[in-house]
Amino acid sequence: MSDYQAFTVHIDDRIAHVQINRPDKLNAMNAPFWREIIDIFGLIDERDDIRAVVLSGAGRHFSSGIDLALLSSVASELGADSGRNARRLRRRIKELQASFTAVAECRKPVLAAVQGYCLGGAIDLIAACDMRYAAADAQFAIREIDMGMTADVGTLQRLPRIIGDGMLRELAYTGRTVDAREAERIGLVNRVYDDAPQLLEGVLALARQIAEKSPIAVEGSKRMIDYMRDHRVDDGLEYVAIWNAAMLQSADLKQAMLAHMNKHKPVFDD
Template identity: 60%
Template sequence: MREYQSLLVEQQGAIAHVMINRPAKANSMDEAFWTEMVEVFDWVDRTDSVRVAVISGVGRNFSAGIDLQMLAQAAGSMVADIGRNAERIRRNILKLQSAFNAVDECRKPVIAAVHGYCIGGAIDLISACDMRYCTPDAHFSIKEIDMGMAADVGTLQRLPRLIGDGIMRELAYTGRPVYGEEAARIGLVNQVFADHGALLEGVMDIARQIAAKSPLAIRGTKEMIRYSRDHSVADGLNYIATWNAAMLQSEDLKVAVAAHMSKKPAEFAD
């Protein structure tokens, strides 16, 4: 178990369980959170024994989004010159974006397990994950609109590719809440579990299934999905041909075929 100021990280076999750990503050994202996310997901990315990451929240909520005290401190640091303020704000936004880019760009699949509040910056976070699961009482909201601002850490860029443009615009323009069953209906989450315990058990089971696969095959699959999101079909086909020209020579392919023929579980190197 690794304990940070805002996060708890536990490696359970091949699974890294990353827990947002500010339950007294509804797991709101303070200044330390943004730096620690980059550090933790750099560790996940480069640690070969970790094959999957799960993100959840300690206590009653996943996360209530960015800590408002952090926003107040940023507002209090403004100077008289508009240009210098703009440069400072832009730099700060890019720093926040890097925390969730680290999740999106991680070589390993990342799964979000959501219960309670998942609002504002927490939507940005789960939008950067590979899959999302929740409880019936999970409360999703693009809350930035009610704070007089546009979401700026990834929601508006990633969410339309998950739930479709029209429903994303409705949620972004109104800030209305979405709960578990509707979240599943619109494709925001893959599945709704009965309660928090069942959620974690179910998500960990899915993570174990992924961890049992060839890590090279999982790596290639995530890379191709991410690449195809931002490129044409022709570009994606060309890339996978080049990628697999190397990866199909891996020992993992031989191990997988032998396991399939013998009807025994495959065991892949990290």
């Protein structure tokens, strides 16, 4: 994949490892970050040879959130007319939201590996991922409240379905820091690893396990789970019936059944 200013991307064994690569700036999300993440996840979505994604941060920290220089540049664009300022701000906010929507809507499962700081906008980012994992030193905080603003890039919309309404309200209203063990207890992360190397090793192993499965079945599972966040049970049952009316005709089902009967590991086409 192309060279990026804010990321490195490595593809190996059907896994895309997307790493925020600004360790000297605590992986703060600068202007190139927001543009590049849309391009990266768009390409991942298109490539059938990629079956899972690991998202991590280079250095000691996952990300300290939105780069303050970016916020300053947005402020400098504002003029005297409040109506035009509102239009300009809304457009910019929608652009930022689209960056994390690209992560959330990727057909491939996205696994976040978090060490050190995961603050502000970084919470929005991991909320858009399918699963989250942490090193023991990870620290999570919704910091927008301390900046006198409402989080606006996905935290308040996606986290209620992950950690529940009451806990989200506590964290959003107070801005307090959650350590790795509490994050695991409240369901923000699936598992805690002793340190960053073990974290990355463990998450890559999970991604490889997913990549071995039928990509048709994995994508279908992701679509059904996403659909059920906003629909009734009967709607979800109808949707999966329509989906599987097509997808059960895939060769993957026959391959899996033959492998089970013959007691060998199935190998699925991209």
